[in-house]
Amino acid sequence: MFRSVACTFFLGMMLSFSVLQAELYAQDAQVQQADTTQNVVRVIRFVGNDNVKDNTLETLIRTHTNREFLGIPRFTPWYFIWKLTKRFGEPPAYLVPETVETDMERIRRYYESIGYLEASVDTNIVEFSPNKVEVSFLINEGQQSRVQTISYSGMPEFPDPELISDFYLDSEMTREPINDTTFSVNRAYSENALNNERNRIINFLKNNGYASVQRDSVLAQIKRDPSDNHQLDVLFYINPGNLYHFGDLSINLRGPDAQTRYEHADTLTGEPYTSGGKKIFLQKEAEAQTKFSLLTDQLLFKPGEVFDNNRYVRTVNEFQNLGMLNIREFGLSEDGSLPDYSKPEIPVLFSLQTLPKHSFNFNLFGLRRYGFGSGAGVTYTNNNLFGKAENLQVSLNGSFEYVGSETLQNLDETFGGGDQLFRSFEVRGDYSLPRLIFPFAGLDDNLFFSNSRTQYSLSLARSNQLFFDVNSDVRFNLRYVVNHNERFTSFLDLVELDVLDSDPSEQFRQSLIQQFDTTSFEYRRLLEDFRPQVSSILRYTFRSQNTDLIQRNRGYYSEYSVALGGNIPHLIDRYFVTPDTLEGNLPSPARISNNSLSYSRFLKLTADYRRYVPLSNDAVFSYRGFAGFAQPFGGSSSIPLNQRFFAGGSNDIRGWDFNSLGPGGIAIEGTPPVVGGEIKLVGQAEVRQTMISNFLSADWIGAWFTDAGNVWYGPRNSFRGGQSQDLLNEGKFYIDEFYKQIAVGSGVGLRLDWEYLVVRFDFAFRIHDLAPTESWFTNKKLYFSFGIGHSF
Structure with a gap:
């Protein structure tokens, strides 16, 4: 069943593609009137290439067959469609002897470049059926030098x-x-x-x-x-030439308008700005509203020092990364022209222009969950708050939703009230500086830390929702971001604090009691997750990448993080609220309510590695491995809801909705909503094949994928007793059992790949399902998912 459906889908997709591609060729009269007596290249072979792969040689030559599906030799469906219709599909790839001659030289030259200096290349062209030829490149590699x-x-x-x-x-x-x-x-x-x-x-x-x-x-x-x-x-x-030093440096800064009136000027000489009597000339317009110190802070070289091209280029990047100005002109001369090497000193010029300082953004939106509603938001951005490239963004958003009593009665039979109007609002402020601040300010002088940013964010939200009111949700984050180079980036969340003061209503409890017994695992877990609580994180993340983050067609991407949670509320509890006594909870901030806020301490580790291997010019094999582990400590027995791992979804294990998989072997029908786990393992693999290039400005890519993984409760999870113990054991990670609880999904998909956007459609089957029982190849249902960007 799976094979037949998958094949039917792909064949349908190929027919659709051929109709689309027809428009690319239908207008080409020369192609439609091609000389049918020409030989069509159906097979290309390489003989004697013991030390170089066929795929490598294929990238060198211009003689080619028609597009092969998934790299299967001589399986060219678009060409067969063209043969039948003479209109749709892909025209034949004809043999051009001059191109073959050039290909021979390309191959020989490549062998020479890798040490086979005596390599020779010949060809053998065989017509194995009328007007169809096989082209063989006969290679004598010789000995490698x-x-x-x-x-x-x-x-x-x-x-x-x-x-x-x-x-x-x-x-x-x-x-x-x-x-x-x-x-x-x-x-x-x-x-x-x-x-x-x-x-x-x-x-x-x-x-x-x-x-x-x-x-x-x-x-x-x-x-x-x-x-x-x-x-x-x-x-x-x-031949190194002469030794040079940096000469005088000129920096001029215009405002956002097109006029040039430099009302302010300054000249700096001597330490700590220059050496050897050299000078820095500064000019700016009043409209620039920028301090001269911002410009000099970006300099990674000193006039008068020995010339260092790396520091010069990194300084250009420093200006570009400020985000509040554009570089109009820069160069190693007084006027931005070509350098003059006849003198022992090289002057430097930076001509800059600021962007508009203030901007507003308004938005309106509609929503529908239980009823109908609407919302609005406004965002103000100050692009250079205090004149040193500080960015401030303040946003205010609000929404309401009207839900009728009949709808509420359908949602919960115990509901006895009238119509309800649910409301929510959020105010958020983000503030960032293009540099590191205390305690890491001294690292700014190190080239490995020069491209850095400090970010603050603070938000306050309140809402009343179905059976659940949020008195306040206060979030604060202090993050340091350092782009060490093109490949390596560090993120340090020194403080990430979330205070959630909530009031689940009595109807919320009654609804849970209707679904679950009061002694059950589900009931106790949900009450634990939705109680008032405070969480904090100290986290370091290291990212290494060598791939295009949109296309993801080569290289790799990896990210590793380690986090400690709960330390801030623990210190407040121990040393401020009740000194020398641990209560395990804190009072509501500013006494907004009479609730006590619980907290937990934990360690969290994640590792995410992704690799993209080109199979040909049109095909890529990609794979991903993810592992996550969270462990409570210091008397805590659980992880905050927003720090757990979840499985399922269009960017995770396809075939399951978000958070509908696991934990462990717990059947989907028995899984309480928003549960998650403390351990997660995921493995994914995907083959992508370009089927149509540059149609509607996008590449149309077919894909076959397989995803596997799950989440589990960790060893410190301690909801014990009665039915809870049985369900807990079913969802826990056991080294001799976990592999039986790996869910596997597989299917096919379509990607529309524009230069800056990938739209994804996936169709998946559950190869190994966990509900209602662990089973292979028994679920015949096809699951659809939609996403923006590649899944991984």
Whole structure:
């Protein structure tokens, strides 16, 4: 059943795609009138490529077959549709002898670049049926050459001799030193490795004063070993040019309008701004409303110092990341023109312009949950609050929902009142600075921490909802964000505090009693989750990525975090509310209510790794592994609801709605709403194949995916007694049982991939279902999910 439905879906999808793609070809009269006597390329083979994969060679050549579905050889459905209709689908890929000749040279040149210097390429074209040919590229790789040693000649002397010795040893090519400038290598010859080494030499020299170095300043000579032609020695000839220093620096700042009137100017010289008598010239318009100190704070170099290209480029990035200005012009000259290397000093120019300082945004929306309602919001943004790129954003949102008595009666038979009007409002303020503040302010001078931001957020919300009133929900967060480089980012939530003062109504309790026994696990868990409470988090997150976050078609993405929860309310409880006595709860803030706020202390760890492996030019294999663990400690026995793990949903295990899976082996019908768990394991895999390129400005991508995982109660979860004990045991993580409770979903999907947006449609089956009993391939229902962006 699963196979037939999946195949039917894909075939239907392919037919739909062919109709869409027809518009791309129907207007091409030349294609429709093509000479049918030409040979069509149906098969491409590579013979003799023992050390290079076929997929790699396919990316080099321009001779190609028609688009293959999921990389299956000779399975070209769009071409077959074109053969039947002569109008829809994909026209044939004809053989062009000149292109084959060029492809041979491309392959030979590639082999030469990876060390097969004597490689040769020939072709064999066979017509295996009328007008259909097989093109074989016959490759004689030969023996791969290896680099024995690498030497450097012409490198200038530096005051610190360890600087140059460390530079040599940091190379990916060098191994043991033979003398001060010669090192053993013993690795396969690679043009790419030699180019990387040349760029490394150039960057090193530019970052240490030799600003005029260009690509032709570093040349590599390759010498064969007389006793073995496949053993090579490499010598880099280096012409560093002259040593340069930063000259005078000019910074001018315009306001958001188009006029230029620099009413304010200043000149800085001497420590801590410059050295060697150099100057910083500052100009700004009054409309810029910016302090000169903001501009000088972004400088990572000092006029008069030895030229450092890395610090210069990072300074440009510092200005760009302020978010309240644009860079109109910058350069290594007084007027932004090309640098003049005839003098020993290089002046620098930054010409900047601020963005509008104030902005408002209004929005109106409708909503429908139990009844009909509406809401409105307004957001004010100040883009440069105190003149040092501080960003302040204040928003106010409110909504109401009218629910009739008949609807309320249907929701809860015990309801005996009339119509209800539910209301909610939230006020929120966000404030950020483009720098680190205490206690990390000193790190701003370190290049690894220079691109940083401090963020504050504070919100207050109140609402009255069905059977549940929130007297106050106060949230505060202090976060430090550091973009160390293009790959590494750190997040430190020094304070994340959430105070929830709520009043579940008597009707809420009665509704729970109707569904669950008062001694049941579900009843006790829900009362625990919706009681008034306060939670705090101290969390560090490290993110490493080397992929396009929209397309996700190569590289990897990983994120790891560690968090400690409950420490702030614990300290307040112990040292301020009742000194030297632990009550386990706090009074309501500002005495808004008579409720006591409970809290729990816990440790939380997460690890998320995703990899994207290109299978061909049009196909990608991606996989993801996620593990999460949360453990209460210090007398606490549970984790706050907003810190638990949940399973299911369009971005998680498809085939299950959000929070409808688990914990453990608990059947879906028996799962209380909004439960979650303290342990989570997820594994996902997906193959994506581009079916149509650039139709309606989007790539149409088919996908086949498999997701597996679940959540479980942790070892410290201690809801005990009666039925609760049985249900708790069913949802707990046991090392010898958990693998039986892994839910598995699989299916197919469609993605519409625009340059900055991916829209996703997925259809999944439950391969291994957990409800009502653990079973394989018994649930025939098809589940649909919609999402923005790739699932992972």
